[in-house]
Amino acid sequence: MHFLFATREDLYITLAKIGILLFIVLTVNAYLTWFERKVVAHIQSRWGPHRVGPHGLLQPLADGMKFFFKEDPTPAGVDKFVYYLAPLLALALALTSIAIIPFGPQPLHLHGRDIYLSIAPPNLNIGILALFAITALGVYGVALAGWASNSKYPLLGGLRSSAQMVSYELALTMSVVGVLLMAGSFNLSDIINAQGRHPQWGIFGWNLWPQILGFLCFFTAAVAETNRVPFDLPEAESELVAGFHTEYASFKFAMFFIAEYTSMITVSCLCTIMFFGGWLSPFPASWTFTHYLPSVFLIPFGLWVIMDGFRYETIFGRVVLPAAGTGITALGLALIVFPHINEFIQGPFWFLSKVLLFLFIYVWMRGTLPRFRYDQLMAFGWKLLLPVSILNVILTSFVILARMQWGAK
Amino acid sequence: MTEPLLVFFILAALAVVGAVSLILQRHPIHSALSLIVVMVALAGLYLLMGAEFVAAVQIIVYGGAIMVLFVFVIMLLNAGVEERTSLSKMAGPAGLLLAMALAAFVAATIAKSGASVQAAAQTGALSSTKGISEMVFKDFVYPFELTSFLILVAILGATVLAQREKS
Numbered sequence: 001m002h003f004l005f006a007t008r009e010d011l012y013i014t015l016a017k018i019g020i021l022l023f024i025v026l027t028v029n030a031y032l033t034w035f036e037r038k039v040v041a042h043i044q045s046r047w048g049p050h051r052v053g054p055h056g057l058l059q060p061l062a063d064g065m066k067f068f069f070k071e072d073p074t075p076a077g078v079d080k081f082v083y084y085l086a087p088l089l090a091l092a093l094a095l096t097s098i099a100i101i102p103f104g105p106q107p108l109h110l111h112g113r114d115i116y117l118s119i120a121p122p123n124l125n126i127g128i129l130a131l132f133a134i135t136a137l138g139v140y141g142v143a144l145a146g147w148a149s150n151s152k153y154p155l156l157g158g159l160r161s162s163a164q165m166v167s168y169e170l171a172l173t174m175s176v177v178g179v180l181l182m183a184g185s186f187n188l189s190d191i192i193n194a195q196g197r198h199p200q201w202g203i204f205g206w207n208l209w210p211q212i213l214g215f216l217c218f219f220t221a222a223v224a225e226t227n228r229v230p231f232d233l234p235e236a237e238s239e240l241v242a243g244f245h246t247e248y249a250s251f252k253f254a255m256f257f258i259a260e261y262t263s264m265i266t267v268s269c270l271c272t273i274m275f276f277g278g279w280l281s282p283f284p285a286s287w288t289f290t291h292y293l294p295s296v297f298l299i300p301f302g303l304w305v306i307m308d309g310f311r312y313e314t315i316f317g318r319v320v321l322p323a324a325g326t327g328i329t330a331l332g333l334a335l336i337v338f339p340h341i342n343e344f345i346q347g348p349f350w351f352l353s354k355v356l357l358f359l360f361i362y363v364w365m366r367g368t369l370p371r372f373r374y375d376q377l378m379a380f381g382w383k384l385l386l387p388v389s390i391l392n393v394i395l396t397s398f399v400i401l402a403r404m405q406w407g408a409k
Numbered sequence: 410m411t412e413p414l415l416v417f418f419i420l421a422a423l424a425v426v427g428a429v430s431l432i433l434q435r436h437p438i439h440s441a442l443s444l445i446v447v448m449v450a451l452a453g454l455y456l457l458m459g460a461e462f463v464a465a466v467q468i469i470v471y472g473g474a475i476m477v478l479f480v481f482v483i484m485l486l487n488a489g490v491e492e493r494t495s496l497s498k499m500a501g502p503a504g505l506l507l508a509m510a511l512a513a514f515v516a517a518t519i520a521k522s523g524a525s526v527q528a529a530a531q532t533g534a535l536s537s538t539k540g541i542s543e544m545v546f547k548d549f550v551y552p553f554e555l556t557s558f559l560i561l562v563a564i565l566g567a568t569v570l571a572q573r574e575k576s
Contacts, residue, residue, distance in 0.1 A: 082438065125538070129465035133452075136473025140445070143477070147438060147484050155484065162481045166474065173469075186538065 009113070017119050018099070025098055029261040030060035036363045043367035054309070054317030064254075072250035075149065082148035087248065087255035090141025094259040094266070097134040100127055101269045102189050104347035105279050117348065127188040128180065131270065132173060135225065139165040141259060142227070142244050149247035157243030160233045160374065167378060168224040168231075171385035175217035178396035179207050179274045192278030199285035206277040210399075213392040215275040217385050222267040224381065226260065228362060230369040233377060268358035269351075276354045279347035291342055294349045298332030416457055424450035435490045437483045441476060448472040462538045 034049065034056060041048030049056030074083065099119035107114035107122075116122045124130065139162055146158015180186065183194035191207075198205045208215055224231035235243030245256045272278055283290045302325045309321025335342045372380065427446035434440045448471045455464035545553050 079436075079438070082442070126461040126465045129462065129469065133465045133468035133473065136469045136477075137445075137449075139473070139477050140480070143480055143484065144438075144442075147480075155487075159481065159484055162477055162484070166477055166481070169474070 013113070013115060014119060017115075021098065021119060022095065025095065025262060025265065026258065028265065029258050030064060032261050032264070032359060033063065033257075034060050035359070036366065039360070039363045040367040043364075054312055054314065054321050067251050067254040070250040072252065075151070075247050077150045078247065079148040079150065082144050083247075084252075086141050086145035086148055087252045087259075089144070090138065090259040091255040091262075093134050093138045093141065094262040097131055097138075097266045098262065098269075100124065100131050100134075100188065101266065101273070102192075103279070103351055104344075105189075105192075106344055106347060108344070122189050124187060126186050128176065128186050128191070128274075131266070132169075135172075135263070135266075136169065138259075138263065141256070145248065145256070146244040149244075151247050153240045153242075154244050154246045157235060157240050157246070160240075161227060161244060164227075164231065164233060164377060164381075165225060167381040168221045168385070171217055171381060171389050172221035172225055174386065174389035174393060175214045175221060176274060177389075177393045178211045178214040181393075181396050181400055182207060182210065188273050188278075192273055192280060195277045196280045202284045202287075203277070203282035206275065206280070206282075208275045208277075211275060211392070211396070213388055213395075215271070217389040217392065218274065219271055221381075221385055221389075222271065223362070223365070224377070226263045226267055228260075228264065229366040230372050231377060232371060233374055264359065264362055265355065268355045268362070271358050272351060272354040277350075278354075279351040281346065281350050291346060292336065294342070294345060295332040295335045298335070299329050302326065302329030302332060413457060417454065420450045420453040420457065424454070437488045437491070438480065441479045441483060444479070445472055445476050448476065462541055 037059075038048040038056070049059040052058045052062045074080070102116070102118040102120075102122060104117040107116045109115075120127070120130075142165075143158045143162040146154040146156070146161065149155070179191060183191040185191060185194070195206050227233075227235065233243075235245065240246070245253055248256060281290060305325030305328060306322045307325075309318055309323075309325055312318050312321055335345060424447050427443045427450060431440050431443035431447065434443060449468060452464040452467040452472065455461075455467060
């Protein structure tokens with residue numbers, strides 16, 4: 001298939017990028033579960049996982065092993081083909097959507113080649129549309145799982161999820177139109193660069209301020225689209241046992257689980273790109289001293305991990321934590337010593353920080369908000385989100401039109 | 410055989426297999442799934458021709474929104490396996506005949522057109538987002554608005570029909 005690429009090397013580079021990104025995304029997924037359990041536990045005045053490994057850090061590994069070794073029964077009366085297809089579809093589509101996200105502005109120079117920090121080419125003109133196309137197909141994983149299980153609770157969960165996703169997809173798509181109008185492009189890199197038009201404005205140049213309505217609609221719709229609290233009606237455990245994945249066990253359940261967390265990451269990346277300036281720094285471009293911020297975060301954090309490690313209860317923790325802390329501190333120091341690496345890391349640093357912020361908000365909401373009732377959910381989507389996002393489109397278009405007519409030339 | 414042509418044939422075969430499976434499947438959900446395969450294969454064909462926007466919209470609108478509604482309704486009504494009555498069995502040969510006639514007609518038209526049919530990439534202004542929007546909102550704005558009016562009327566009709574009568 002190398003004719004799809006300019007050279008054979010491009011094919012190998014893309015394959016390598018897919019492998020690396022897959023590894024990173026799956027690891028982040030695993031630790032997102034740890035992060036979620038820890039944060040929710042602390043919100044509820046508990047400790048969260050802390051038995052497996054220091055601070056429970058090996059808990060995701062144990063969970064993963066459990067998924068592998070659990071019995072994987074296929075219930076009687078299921079539609080076998082669709083029953084097996086559904087988790088595959090959910091996982092494959094969720095992972096595909098990550099391929100379109102650009103993680104940094106500058107290509108990595110290696111042996112005279114420019115390697116961009118996204119699997120899709122940086123000039124992918126339909127970036128955001130391709131993402132929406134993939135999320136549009138993502139409904140099938142949940143809906144078909146519910147149907148194929150041949151059981152009433154999954155069926156109800158699948159029905160709820162398809163109705164919910166169809167309703168919120170409208171608001172999701174409409175709320176981005178304002179951003180697209182301002183950027184004049186579907187390309188994700190163009191959308192980010194449009195927010196950096198005034199390098200001195202920093203955080204005030206982001207789409208967040210002119211598109212605050214769009215952002216609120218987008219984030220709400222996106223949470224609903226990923227079936228998370230407070231919109232997790234398809235898997236409401238108090239009503240539907242576990243919703244669409246009630247009849248799934250072992251690794252097929254894990255596939256749904258990974259798909260859900262991956263789409264959380266995708267949505268956080270999208271929020272960052274569309275409204276929070278992507279890889280742009282929140283500070284004016286002339287403040288070059290802010291380039292040392294990654295080190296300012298990393299070095300104290302590394303030192304704290306070392307200190308905490310020496311005091312840790314278990315021998316294992318007393319070895320592993322200081323070692324990890326030393327690595328983090330060394331990384332922070334390296335960023336000061338090598339200006340090239342520091343320059344390169346700025347974009348990904350801000351991008352990942354913002355993504356982490358959104359992931360925290362996801363978890364925070366799960367720890368604090370109660371679930372919507374089903375009719376409230378539908379009324380909210382159709383009667384509030386959709387009109388507000390349409391209003392946002394009209395307002396944005398009028399402002400852009402007025403600027404073109406009378407604005408600065 | 411050039412390599413894009415190979416991809417074309419793979420996608421085209423996928424679309425045809427999906428379409429045949431759509432007719433042959435006994436269960437409505439399986440038929441709907443086959444139709445989704447057709448839609449996605451068509452989107453791949455558009456992508457091969459350089460029409461990125463059309464490909465994305467094909468998946469979003471047809472593969473996503475419309476087919477989700479199909480699946481939703483089938484699930485909601487809990488439709489079972491299709492029943493074969495004597496009438497539907499009779500429709501089989503007639504349909505086959507019609508399909509063959511259509512295929513012959515299309516083949517004859519292609520053969521008659523003389524010029525070789527090109528599957529070349531249309532990366533010009535026409536296939537880009539800007540080209541499409543200029544065509545829809547400038548050149549063909551009245552037909553476009555008429556179509557949207559028609560859809561609006563259909564939506565209103567559906568809403569009226571769906572409303573319960575006030576007692």
